Amino acid sequence: MTIRIADAAHFHPYPPSYYAATAHRSPSRPTLEGVKQVDVCVIGGGYTGLSTALHCAERGLSVVLLEGKRIGWGASGVNGGQVMPGWNRTTRGLVQQFGPAQARTLFAMANEAVEGLFQRIERHQIACDAQRGHLIVAATPADMQMLETELEAREAMGYVHSRLVDRDIAVGLTGAPQMYGGLLDTRGGHVHPLNLALGLAVAAELAGARLHEDSRVVRMRPVAARMLVETLRGKVLAKNVVLACGAQSGKLLEPVGRRTSALTAFAAATAQLSDKEAAGLVKDGLAVCDTRMSVNYFRMSPDNRLLFGGGERYRLSADEPAEAVVRSRLEAVFPQLEGVALDYTWSGLVTVTSSRMPAVGRVGSVFYADGYSGQGVALSNLMGKVLSEAITGDNSRFDLISHLPNLAVPGGRWLRLPIFAAIGALAAFREAH
Ligand SMILES: Cc1cc2nc3c(=O)[nH]c(=O)nc-3n(C[C@H](O)[C@H](O)[C@H](O)COP(=O)(O)OP(=O)(O)OC[C@H]3O[C@@H](n4cnc5c(N)ncnc54)[C@H](O)[C@@H]3O)c2cc1C
Structure with a gap:
């Protein structure tokens, strides 16, 4: 059962976000x-x-x-609820920095992280809209080469759950016209965080x-x-x-x-889209992120919204609302959504290391x-x-x-x-x- 935050202030004194508004009742x-x-x-x-x-x-x-x-x-x-395979490093980068043996152990641990999470969700019957399927899309032609290298490195580790998709398929799967191909993975996915x-x-x-x-x-x-x-x-x-x-x-x-x-990261949920509008966006229940250093990530919600994250700041200046940060990113990736209503925008702190x-x-x-x-x-x-x-x-x-x-x-x-x-x-x- 989902309840809206307006009905549930007593149970959900969380800062406003799409996720707070659609959270299950919790004691x-x-x-x-x-x-x-x-x-x-x-x-x-x-x-x-x-x-x-x-x-x-x-x-x-x-x-x-x-x-x-x-x-x-x-x-x-x-x-963003994205259950991403691997560490925030390329598999080749792991091998180069840590050597083949330790890289293999680390690679296996990252796989265990994904499998362990989905098993937990299954074992405890956690209702969090868990779904498999993750796509990294190349934001430039050169990034497609990087994804090809990543696939080779994963396969060298014995990993068989990823495959490349070409530009037409990537654009078709995402509805984002400026993509140059992608790396599709059947083990990653997404959840309601x-x-x-x-x-x-x-x-x-x-x-x-x-x-x-x-x-x-x-x-x-x-x-x-x-x-x-x-x-x-x-x-x-x-x-x-x-x-x-x-x-x-x-x-x-x-x-x-x-x-x-820590840096501040931004996200948004659009208004509910018509079936026709949603059909032109992300398909197959995929979670998608791109190869940009300052990453964009997106997926569809069960109620036909585009959930989009992107843009970060060391510090948000007082005259820059969160919506301005995320809207410009969303419209750059999805020009067909220019001017779309954003029902929710929010931010949070991401911690990073060197x-x-x-x-x-x-x-x-x-x-x-x-x-x-x-x-x-x-x-x-x-x-x-x-x-x-x-x-x-x-x-x-x-x-x-x-x-x-x-x-x-x-x-x-x-x-x-x-x-x-x-x-x-x-x-x-x-x-x-
Ligand atoms: C906008 C955004 C998008 C992201 N998207 C993704 C994504 O798609 N995929 C992904 O893998 N990761 C993503 N991340 C990162 C991911 O959310 C975090 O890595 C993860 O949630 C960290 O969990 P945590 O328990 O370590 O920290 P937190 O979830 O921050 O939990 C820390 C808790 O400690 C509590 N606390 C703080 N101080 C005290 C205190 N003194 N006493 C008691 N309690 C205290 C806080 O209230 C908080 O509840 C994203 C992060 C943000 C902000």
Whole structure:
């Protein structure tokens, strides 16, 4: 059942977005009160926190999750819902940087992230409009060569679920006239992001985790052999803490702050289109993204809207409304939609790293995972599993991921972001050529 936000303010005090307006009814969870003792205290109720809580509870650990606002309040509730195969790197780039053996392990982990997510959705019957089928479209003829190289590299890894499509097919599949071909993948896909988060929350609770909303963590410090995590009204004494606050993580733990930076990303949902208009747009229930460094991504909603994301800013100037950013991108990709009504526009924070591989690590008994660089829908769910492995004594995959090179830059976000963006752009250029 879906309800509209106007009918459900009590249940959904989320910032306005298409996803908030079409979210399933979800109970609010109690604010943390008093003192609790647990094996694991998870801070943050997005995918990273929910996945960690779920995997830890399934491993028999006692878990409390503290969310400052509502489940899925952050990027997990507003993202494009694209379940993208791989890391935010080309497969050839992985081999060049990490060597064939480690690249193979990383490639397999990214596949596990996608499969694991769809299996979770199936196992817990999470109603989040999950659908398979993902297409990367080439925005320039040269980018088509990059996609050909990517296909070869995937096939060299034994991956058989991708194939190239030519320009006519790519244009036909997307309705976007300026595309030069594409890489179609049958394992990736898309979900309703907020309903995924809400469904993962229920699964975590059924596995035994206790979830608290409106429970913002203001401080954490070691006490004897435990960590004491404090909110305004309660405390948790935990053997291990998992920091999963997305763009806010750096505020609680400086090493995360040095390894990640956040930028504002934009999205929109058009008004409902007629069947005839929708028939000329994205087909076969595909999720689509293009090869631009500043990526555009889009898909159709179940109620005939084009859901479109694109455009990002280090900082939004006061006289630049979010609609202006996303509309110009949408109309450039779909000129036939010039002037289309946008019923919803919204923004969220994407955390990025210098290498575009996640920032995962630990400081004492505090673990963290962040910086998925725009590919967190699948990867954050896997990282929750990897963190649960480490917490229960199997460090092999945690060690691999936590030692991936990510530049740590001291100073504020405004210094880090341009540095990371420049390094990322250079690395992407090298991988593509
Ligand atoms: C507009 C947009 C589009 C995107 N599109 C895609 C896409 O299509 N595909 C893809 O793979 N990725 C996409 N992403 C990235 C993806 O959404 C993220 O990588 C992922 O959601 C990260 O999840 P998380 O749990 O780490 O962080 P978040 O979802 O941000 O969760 C962090 C949570 O911590 C809470 N919190 C913060 N501070 C505290 C505190 N002190 N105490 C308690 N709780 C706290 C917040 O309220 C929040 O709920 C997109 C992101 C954005 C913003």
